[in-house]
Amino acid sequence: MPATETFTVPPRLVPSNRAAADFRPATLIGVRPETATMSTFRFAVPDWPGHAPGQHVMVRLTAADGYTAQRHYSLASTPGDAGYIELTVDHMPGGEVSGHLHTVAKPGDTVEIKGPLGGFFAWPGDRPALLLGGGSGVVPLMSMLRHHREARLRVPLRLVVSVRSPENLPYSGEFGAETTVIYTRTEGRLHAGHLRAALAETPTGGWEAYVCGGNGFTEHASRLLVAGGQPRDRVRVERFG
Secondary structure: OOOOOOOOOOOOOOOOOHHHHOEEEEEEEEEEEOOOOEEEEEEEOOOOOOOOOOOEEEEEEEOOOOOEEEEEEEEOOOOOOOOEEEEEEEOOOOOHHHHHHHHOOOOOOEEEEEEEEOOOOOOOOOOOEEEEEEHHHHHHHHHHHHHHHHOOOOOOEEEEEEEOOHHHOOOOOOOOOOEEEEEHHHHOOOOHHHHHHHHHOOOOOOOEEEEEEEHHHHHHHHHHHHHOOOOHHHEEEEEEO
16 A cells, blocks of 8 residues: 655744733624534634734633633634634534534633644735635635735735535635635535646745645645645645544
8 A cells, every 4th residue: 555645844933922822811702603513703802912814722611610621723813803813613513612612602701712823824925825725624714815805915815615515615705706616515526627727827936835624635635736736845734633
């Protein structure tokens, strides 16, 4: 059996903030449904130090008896949303934190967050970005897309989103000409043809590719990128599951 390749790249360094090492309170101020199982949770964090698109936070819940549960969630909001963060969370069967957010938490409740965390998947908007997201893997890429628009960046950005059906597509009202949506239930799995146009129009300096999703999606999408000519050391992967 041939060896399985794993696509990794050296970490990108982003400005650090010592406060990221500490948990801080975040107050839930709103919930916005995205799909039947995904919702965006908006939190007020007055002392939020700011973040780069692509970073994430750790959310911690503490029960009355001292029991804690914590999970990592990507930031969907932009750096320009000062004092607030948004997390789009999929309700996972049996998930302690996602279950609490979806079925128990209400505006006014407080959780603890640590962050921003992560540097290798961060995109500060300094180079052309080719983004590939599978399912909820689109969340950190949405932060990048929103930042690109909000900051009126001139560097090229392309987004490819793969979901089962229109009902599974979060942020459906926000995508524009820069986005290609693939519905796998009717179109089949992501294939080379879906990436051909973007790879053919490689901008000056080349794409920095960001791939996010489950293990199967990220490995498959990364191989398609490399087979299509994207340099292996410019494929950044964030996987979950």
